[in-house]
Amino acid sequence: MSLAIPRFWREIQSRYNLIGTKCGNCGKVDFPPRAVCPVCGRKSIGKMQRFQLGGKGSVVTYTVIHDAPAQFEMQKPYVMAIIEMDEGVRLTSQLIDVKPEDVRIGMKVQASFRKLGQDGDAGVIHYGYKFRPAG
Amino acid sequence: MRDVAVIGVGETEFGELWDRSFRDLGIEAGLKAIQDAKLRSEDIDAVYIGNMSAGKFIDQEHVSALVADYSGLADMHLPTVRVEGGGACGAIALLQARLAIASGMHDIVVVGGAEKMTDVGEVQAAEILSSTADQEWESVFGATFAGLYAMMARRHMHEFGTTREQMAAVAVKNHKNGALNPEAQFQKEITIDAVLQAPWVAEPLGLFDCAPLSDGAAAVVLCEAQRARKFSDTPIRIAGSGQASDFLALHDRRDLTTLDATVIAGKRAFHEAKIMPKDIQVAEVHDNFTISEILAIEDLRFIEKGKGGPATAEGLTALNGKISVNTSGGLKARGQPVGATGVAQAVEIVRQLRGEAGKRQVVGARHGLTHTLGGTGATAVVHLFERGD
Known part of the structure; x- marks a missing residue:
């Protein structure tokens, strides 16, 4: 999949710095940012505040990808996980610096700034978060 | 109406x-x-x-x-x-x-x-399939469509003790049914060992855990x-329909081992039809991966939550079992031309209720169900059908 430059650029704040939102009404944290809180609905409009995640969390579930998209062909097999951040919100990320057979549900992980991919041989490089074992 | x-x-x-x-x-x-x-x-x-x-x-x-x-x-x-x-x-x-x-x-x-x-x-087709997941917050980071279902499977194994052998039993059953369907893509039976020994796609799902292109x-x-009745001696009535949506990205869902959209679409359809899951004899459910059928038979209340794996291995969902699931062979063996799926499921249920399903006929089928997923379960649709006589 090739990404238009503005399409990646628009989300850089969240992909580089884990910027989400916190609902000014109920306090729920969302990532990526939402304009409307899924819990409070209308009451949250205009009250969604910028919120940076701390970058620490734990593995809820994971998989080892063997059939990869063209963009990730050189990385396979690689580990993908759903991570529950300490703030309660969940996200999907690659797990790195760990052998697939050593990954466990419940494992503590932390965010790391990495190269996600690139647009062909001459296009822009995409950076963002991956997660690695904490500590 | x-x-x-x-x-x-x-x-x-x-x-x-x-x-x-x-x-x-x-x-x-x-x-x-x-x-x-x-x-x-x-x-x-x-x-x-x-x-x-x-x-x-x-x-x-x-x-x-x-x-x-x-x-x-x-x-x-x-x-x-x-x-x-x-x-x-x-x-x-x-x-x-x-x-x-x-x-x-x-x-x-x-x-x-x-x-x-x-x-x-094949690689491009897999990427197109994954465009029904969240492109910006799942696919961009390397999550494939199979990978997302694999993460549901891993969690189901973790919470309920579901095994790879039990998931493989879904594929074996559906190939067995597909072998009785002259229009199926795969009309050949397979063994549990063949499923377990197939190359990995996304652990814990192997190639034979996945429906084909x-x-x-x-x-x-x-x-x-x-x-x-002017057109058909056996018109099959649509007794109820339910549709529901959910968070687009899997990671945002309330529970990784229940597809709430399926649960709610099912409740809506059963409510309209004024029947219960126990009244259904034959169901076509969305088995794009083996784990998907296990989730579906649980979320549609045919089988208790967490018991979908053992129930399949014990044959409860086999042809003329407690409830016959995916008699056509399902997406797994009949094939998965995506846009055709929901309609093909209805074709199979109508044939079953008319009594025209040949070697795979479910005995005494009066009520049938179709269950169809969009993406990783951000959309689910359930239709209930009944014989008019």
């Missing part, structure tokens, strides 16, 4: 059909359904088409008008509607067509579903129920 019945069904063979184009397939299924209903073209009021992604697979949008045109209906200037909704698009098209008749706007509507997936390579189309003709 007016009652609506199915008066005609048709489908193409499913498979890697190199010599058949999208239009060839759509037309064959549509004409078979029209012939089955003994309709004249002037009886038709509208055409609804379920199609996931012709724009990406064959570089052709506006397929609703195309199919009507090449079915010889251009001069009738019928309203044609193409419905999108990931893998659930065919089931949504069926629901929308039902509403169009129930409302009194139309009396007879042809509903088709079609996908031509093998004009692109397929070309194919299916169609049904819907009719206002009071007129239905």
Whole structure:
């Protein structure tokens, strides 16, 4: 999949710095940012505040990808996980610096700034978060 | 609302059909359904088409008008509607067509579903399938469609002790049923060992845990129920329909081992039909991966939550078991031309309820169910069918 430059650029704040939102009404944290809180609905409009995640969390579930998209062909097999951040919100990320057979549900992980991919041989490089074992 | 019945069904063979184009397939299924209903073209009021992604697979949008045109209906200037909704698009098209008749706007509507997936390579096809997940927050980071379902499978194994052997039992059962279906893509039985030894796609799912890429189309003709007997001796009534949505990205869902959209779509359909899951004898559920069928039979309340794996291994969902699930072979063995799925499921249930399912006939089938997913479960549709007599 090739990404238009503005399409990646628009989300850089969240992909580089884990910027989400916190609902000014109920306090729920969302990532990526939402304009409307899924819990409070209308009451949250205009009250969604910028919120940076701390970058620490734990593995809820994971998989080892063997059939990869063209963009990730050189990385396979690689580990993908759903991570529950300490703030309660969940996200999907690659797990790195760990052998697939050593990954466990419940494992503590932390965010790391990495190269996600690139647009062909001459296009822009995409950076963002991956997660690695904490500590 | 007016009652609506199915008066005609048709489908193409499913498979890697190199010599058949999208239009060839759509037309064959549509004409078979029209012939089955003994309709004249002037009886038709509208055409609804379920199609996931012709724009990406064959570089052709506006397929609703195309199919009507090449079915010889251009001069009738019928309203044609193409419905999108990931893998659930065919089931949504069926629901929308039902509403169009129930409302009194139309009396007879042809509903088709079609996908031509093998004009692109396998890697590209897998990427197109994953576009029904969250591209910006799942796919961009390397999550594949199979990978997302694999993460549901891993969590189900963790919470309920489900095993790879139990998931493999889904594939073995559906291949066994597919072997009895002359239109199925795979008409060959497989063993548990073959499933377990297949190469990994996304752990814990191997190649035989995944439904194939397929070309194919299916169609049904819907009719206002009071007129239905003019066309069919065994009209099959749509007794209830339910549709539900959920968070697009898997990671945002309330629970990774329950598809809430399935639960709610099922409740809505059963509520309308005033029947219970125990009243269903035959069901076609969305087994795009083996874990998906386990989730579906639990979330539709056929089997207790967490017991879907053992129930399958024990044969409760086998042909003429406690409930016969995916008698057509399911997406796994019949094949998975995405847009056709929801309609093909309806074709199978109608055949079962008419008593025309041949070697795979479920004895005494009176009520049947179809369950269709879009994406990783951000959309689910359930239809309930019953014999009219």
